[in-house]
Amino acid sequence: MNTLLIVALTLGLAWAQAELEEVYGWKQMEFAWPDEKTKQDALQSGAYIPENNLPLGIQKWKNKLFVTVPRWKAGVAASLNVLDTDKPNKTAALVPYPDWTANTLPPAGAEKVPDNTVVSVFRTRVDVCDRLWVMDTGLADILGEPRQITKPALVIFDLNTDKLIRRYEFKATDLKEDSFFANVVVDVTPDRCDKAYAYVPDLGGYGVVVYSLAENDSWRVTHNFFHFDPLKGDLTVGGVNFQWTDGVFGLALSEPKANGQRLMYFHALASTKEFSVPTGVLQNKTLATDPHNYYMFKLEGDRGHNTQATSSAYDERTKILFLTQLNKDGAACWNTQRGLSPSSLGTIAKDPERLIFTNDIMLADDYVYMLSDKMSLFLYKSLQPDEVNYRIMRIKVQDAIRGTPCAGY
Template identity: 55%
Template sequence: MMCFKVALLFFACVSIGSAVKLEEKFRWKEVSYAWPSDAAKEEAITGKRYVPENNLLLGLDVHKDRLFITVPRWKSGVASSLNYVKVSSVEASPVLVPYPSWEANTIEADVSQGQDRLGGRADAPEAKVVDGQLRDNSSIISTFRIQVDECDRLWVMDTGLADILGSPKQIAPPALVIFDLNTDTLIRRYTFTSSDLGHNSFLANVIVDVPKHECGNAYAYVPDLGGYGVVVYSFKDNKSWRVKHNFFHFDPLNGDFNVGGVNFQWTDGVFGMALGKPSSEGSRTVYFHALASTKEFSVPNFVLQNETRATSSDAYYDYSLVGDRGSNGQATAEALHEKTNVLFYTQVNKDGVGCWKADKPFNPDTQGLVDSDSAALVFPNDLKIDGDDNLWILSDRLPVFMYKKLNPDEFNYRILKGKVNDLILGTPCE
């Protein structure tokens, strides 16, 4: 009888644990900002520098009490591309504060009309670009993904491209912009070279690999979803190189998506990337996948970090197929929680978030769905894991934004969070 009661208690605990869901932290119908004044807001609306429905949340990361959020310039009228809100905010829909400043995020010209400069005239005091050069290296034109590293630095992948879905304008070259979060000052802006870019290149994500206690020896891996490559950047040498491989391409059998009532086809290549646990020698596995694919691949980080080897055909067999997420398993972002060795990834066709324990085979039987919600998780776009073992998710209904129109009376953008150990309880990742 006692064993029967213990068994009941065990199954009850598993049932409760597996029912744990992500909790909603913030939500927005439309994006609003912490304007310097009401007059500044009205002036921006009048000048169409702020068109509320064109501002879509996309990427996130956390540092102490600041939750950084990106708003790419998909369309004209995006007020600020890099922003933050306070994690401790009790407001359900807090206003976004531009980072590092309003000035760094302000594009005065209407780029949809094809003007070459920011701020109208090239000699205007507020102009950010003159003769193709940024006047202020801390300027952020348009960013999709960001990452906070263990050295209190914010790495921003600035595409430099505005009005992407309208009349695209390359206002500045793609660049990595790195900030010191303890002082909120610019550390460096690194502009990618022409040899880093391929045909149809689109650099939108960044993964930062920092050896323990070696902040000066960091590497950044920047997937090129449109050009099917990866650009590696060495912080120490302030140098970058482009890496090619067949595994960076999309899967032609898995480019069909159905999200939020929208059917569409994408050909996006390598996009999601995550770092595995450090080995005893200090090396790490770099996991990666194409967005239009259900397969996961990997390569040792020391391969990418060695320019000679990484760019040689001899490196072809250094790459491995990890496994397949199964039908409708396409994913955008991914991140690995080192303490549990669990890889989390979005499941855009399933309105959910999946997981896999990295010491198991990678197949549908060994993967779990930690949460799925047809309202709160319509197109989970980005995810991060903070130092307190919280998983953060941003969902934004991107396909509806791109191909139809978002309803301003509904909550379109959400940020959710949950404790890693609670979320994996009762799943194959436990």
């Protein structure tokens, strides 16, 4: 009986992997330069060092696929970019968004930068009101000679016009000495676009910053659950062993409940546990900042050994949470209608070649999209320029969960 079960699970996993489609694959990132001279000048000056450009985050709106390239090192051509999915090309060049000027670093000593400037972005979020929310760290050359060009800021664009809606710089009270903002989720409904809230995890300072679009104000939320697990910071990805202390990182929002609130599912990167909190707690500034709110946050469960995750995405239709799986070269699912445990966590993709460091995951057009970028090799060793290092993969939601504990509940 056990043998039959193992065979069935193996066949189910292999079937799902066979459906995994490689949408894009790059050896190095190329950009859509205005002309060849501009590119050559950038190469000569060091403004563009191809091997230093690593894609990290993805979001999709209609035929636009946004791809972020954080300024880990010097020589990043543009941090916020877009691809036209109506023009299939697996090695398509990135087009800076909203334009080249907004992605060009200002000279040292510049007193004021344009409001639509994008310095260094890890992840973005598209909302139901056709807006792109960009969490700009404002920090360039993170691993070299760090330069804080602007304060950490939310930069919001109208996707129908590609024009800036607002730039909001975080207040001093939002920040801690080790603050680092690498993600954002947006809580809004189509009939109340002006009432949006953004939740921004601080993986280095172990908190969450809440931003109210209507009030144009922000506040910082703290909780023990935002910290990393000291026993789960040891990772091995792509054959590289390293230790991280990253706190709260992955955020995902459920569908609105009967009271209008959602649940925000969250986890630290250096952890295997998943937590949740009603968004009504976060949106109420008095309640969110009250040190006695401890029991309003909930432990959902533990995913099990080696299930550390960066990003997560929630499918409102199936009520399934999808997560990256760093140590396992893949991605997983959890049906939130069941308790979370190792037995209820399903594997939707696993590929030790094409999914090394699955860094981001998102849902669009009934597909699960995943970005893998071999970041452990990029940070601690080196990438091979003759190999495909960066990939964007996808699989249909129903195909992904078929044969896993996430289906048929």
